[in-house]
Amino acid sequence: MAEFLHSMAYPFLACLILTGIHVYLGIHVIQRKVIFVDLALATIAALGAVWGALLGWDVHENVLVIKGFSLAFTIVGAAVFSLTRMRHERVPHEAFIGIAYAVALAAIILGSSKLPHGAEELRDLQAGSILWIGGGTIFWTAVLYAGVGVFHFLFRRQFFAISRDPEKAEAEGLNVRFWDFLFYVSFGFVVTSSVSIAGVLLVFSYLVIPSVIALLFAETVRSRLLVGWVVGTLVSATGVTISYYGDMPSGPVIVVCFGAFLVLAGTFHFVFWSEHRVRALGHVVGYGLLAAAFLRGTLYFEHRKELEIAHLLETGSPAEKMIALAAVEANPELFDEVEPELEAILAEGDVEVRLRVLGLVGEGHWTQLLDEVLAMLTDPDDIVRE
Secondary structure (H helix, E strand, O other): OHHHHHHHHHHHHHHHHHHHHHHHHHHHHHHHOOOOHHHHHHHHHHHHHHHHHHOOOOOOOOHHHHHHHHHHHHHHHHHHHHHOOOOOOOOOHHHHHHHHHHHHHHHHHHHHOOOOOHHHHHHHHHHOOHHHOOHHHHHHHHHHHHHHHHHHHHOHHHHHHHHHOHHHHHHOOOOHHHHHHHHHHHHHHHHHHHHHHHHHHHHHHHHHHHHHHHHHHOOOHHHHHHHHHHHHHHHHHHHHHHHHHHOOOHHHHHHHHHHHHHHHHHHHHHHHOOOOHHHHHHHHHHHHHHHHHHHHHHHHHOOOOHHHHHHHHHHOOHHHHHHHHHHHHHOHHHHHHHHHHHHHHHHHOOHHHHHHHHHHHHOOOOHHHHHHHHHHHOOOOOHHHO
16 A cells, blocks of 8 residues: 555646646636637647657757747647637637647657657657656646636636627627637646646546536536536546556546546436436446447457467567467467467577566476477576576
8 A cells, every 4th residue: 555655646646736727627618619629739739849859859858848849839729729719600619629639630640750759759648657747747737737727716707708608708898819819828838737747638538527527417617616626536546546556557547437437427417317217227227238238249259369479479579578478378278379489489589588488387387398498408508597
């Protein structure tokens, strides 16, 4: 337990900070019906980071410079989103936001392909690396979010008026585009910081999913904030726990937990607020059984991976060979298919991999290889023998 708290305290604290500001902004985003604005701005911020890396700045060593590029790109995106909002929309505003997201993501993929570790950089931008966040980053992020929170509190009347009814707000004398721009710029400050901490997918989940659940169960802004904060805290705690004990990446695990929580909340809302609860519950059970039957049916089309495992054992890296050995250990029926590759590993493979094979033979898993083990141990020049 002490090791868990030591490893996951900072990631969990970062999740709580993300929850605090993103639930509030998510309520605005949903009321404005621009659900993907966070995804678009987050991707534009990530594009700024990629552009900075292409100009020679290191993503890990020149963090402030990279954040500066992200912020600059985000401000440009905020200006575009505020200017493309039309009074009488012939094209939905969400369409422009979706186009911006698609173009920015394509540009990120193209730009990342020119970086030395492009695939890793793209993965980090999408999934984030919240597991490795430090206390200093958490502190300054909290300061930034608090500043944005104070700014929105001071001008809450203008922001909520435009989010709820922009036409009425304009009729009352508000400059909608000006306040839209301020909203998106302040939003951009949050997104720029959030993406560098948690990645695009997790930021989008914190923005939208708790707010959607809050809208299902609450009417006032205050109650929606409370529901959203509770949901974000519970999901964060669940996600980091599963991530730690399941040895899985924290960001994707938390995103999946958000999705599962949304399904559960939606199901509860559907049944509890139905006029015929028994019938509604029957529908839920029926749909659940259909989903289970569908997933069970797909298992009949499982593709056996003997050839892929054999290929990994023959040509893979040491780490890939270790993974393949674990797969063969878990599925003994695969041994006959890969026995030639195991013999080759014992003869001249990587030392660590050979030792792993020796260990499995010693445990009695693959006694068919005893002759090869004996030949290896009697070879005076074999380093493993020593």
